[in-house]
Amino acid sequence: MEGIQVKANYHTHTRRCMHAVGSDEDYVKSAIKSGFDVLGFSDHTPWKYESDFKANMRMPLSQFQDYYQSISSLREKYKDQIEILIGLECEYYPKYMDWLKQFLKDEKIDYILFGNHYQKTDEIHRYYGRICKDAESLNAYVEDAIAGMETGLYSYLAHPELFMRCYPKFDEACREASIHICEAAKRLHIPLEYNLAGLAYNEQMHTEEYPHHCFWEIAAEMECDAIVGVDAHDNQDLENSGRWQRAHEYLNSLHMHVLDHIEPHYFGK
Ligand SMILES: [Zn+2]
Ligand SMILES: [Zn+2]
Incomplete structure (x- = not known):
C-alpha cells in the first residue's frame, strides 16, 4: 500500500x-460503508x-x-x-508485562495500542483521567507513558x-509534560493519536479536554508523527466522516506529518 492513500482506523x-x-x-x-480500507479492533x-479484582x-x-x-470469522467473511x-x-502495568508479552505471542495478536489509562494497575483505581489534577500525578502519567513506549510493544x-481529561487548565506543567511525551515518541518513532472520541466529547460539551490544541501545537513543532484514531465505542462513530475530515484538516493546518496507516507488529510471527 506504499504511496497510496489508505483509510485506516486501528482504534x-x-x-x-x-x-x-x-x-x-x-x-x-x-467501516465498509464509510470507505475504510483497514479496520483494526483494539x-x-x-x-x-494476581488479585481477585x-x-x-x-x-x-x-x-x-x-x-x-468473532473477529477472525469477520476477517474471513469480509476479506474482499x-x-x-x-x-x-x-x-503499561510493569508487574504484568511479562504475562502480556507471552499472551500477545501465544494469541498471535496483530498489534496493540497504548492506552495509558491507569497508574501501575487498575487494581488500585488510579485512573489518569481522574487523578491528573496536580504536577505529581501528571509526572506519574508522563513516566508511565515513556516507560511504556520504551518497551517497543x-x-x-x-x-x-489523556491528562487533560481532568487537569484544570493547560499550564506550564502540561507544557513540560507534553514536551517529554513528544520527545520520547519522536525518539522511539511512535505515532501520537489524535483521538476522535475525545473530539466528539469536546464538541458536544463545548469544552477542550483531549485532543487539546496546546498539545498538538507542541507535537507539530517537535515534528512528531500523528495518526487519527476513531476510538469507536459505537459502530456509528465510524460513519462520522465530518469528524474524520475535521481532524485531518486541523492536523494539516499544523503541518503535522499524518500517517494514514501503520505496519502491524504481528506478535507470534
Ligand atoms: Zn483509551
Ligand atoms: Zn473505552
Missing part, C-alpha cells in the same frame, strides 16, 4: 468492554490479575477467545471488502494528552 472497541454498543459485525459494516485488553471497563480474560474468534486486524488497547500512543 475500535466491542461490547465486551462493557461501555461500547453494536455487534462486531455492525462495526465492520459501518478492545480494552484483559489482564491476568474484576475490572468493569474491559473484557474479562474468559471472553478473549470469543473476541478473537476490507482488511481486518485483531489488536488490543493495553496499558505498542504501535502508537492513544490519546497522549
Whole structure:
C-alpha cells in the first residue's frame, strides 16, 4: 500500500468492554460503508490479575477467545471488502508485562495500542483521567507513558494528552509534560493519536479536554508523527466522516506529518 492513500482506523472497541454498543459485525459494516480500507479492533485488553479484582471497563480474560474468534470469522467473511486486524488497547502495568508479552505471542495478536489509562494497575483505581489534577500525578502519567513506549510493544500512543481529561487548565506543567511525551515518541518513532472520541466529547460539551490544541501545537513543532484514531465505542462513530475530515484538516493546518496507516507488529510471527 506504499504511496497510496489508505483509510485506516486501528482504534475500535466491542461490547465486551462493557461501555461500547453494536455487534462486531455492525462495526465492520459501518467501516465498509464509510470507505475504510483497514479496520483494526483494539478492545480494552484483559489482564491476568494476581488479585481477585474484576475490572468493569474491559473484557474479562474468559471472553478473549470469543473476541478473537468473532473477529477472525469477520476477517474471513469480509476479506474482499476490507482488511481486518485483531489488536488490543493495553496499558503499561510493569508487574504484568511479562504475562502480556507471552499472551500477545501465544494469541498471535496483530498489534496493540497504548492506552495509558491507569497508574501501575487498575487494581488500585488510579485512573489518569481522574487523578491528573496536580504536577505529581501528571509526572506519574508522563513516566508511565515513556516507560511504556520504551518497551517497543505498542504501535502508537492513544490519546497522549489523556491528562487533560481532568487537569484544570493547560499550564506550564502540561507544557513540560507534553514536551517529554513528544520527545520520547519522536525518539522511539511512535505515532501520537489524535483521538476522535475525545473530539466528539469536546464538541458536544463545548469544552477542550483531549485532543487539546496546546498539545498538538507542541507535537507539530517537535515534528512528531500523528495518526487519527476513531476510538469507536459505537459502530456509528465510524460513519462520522465530518469528524474524520475535521481532524485531518486541523492536523494539516499544523503541518503535522499524518500517517494514514501503520505496519502491524504481528506478535507470534
Ligand atoms: Zn473505552
Ligand atoms: Zn483509551
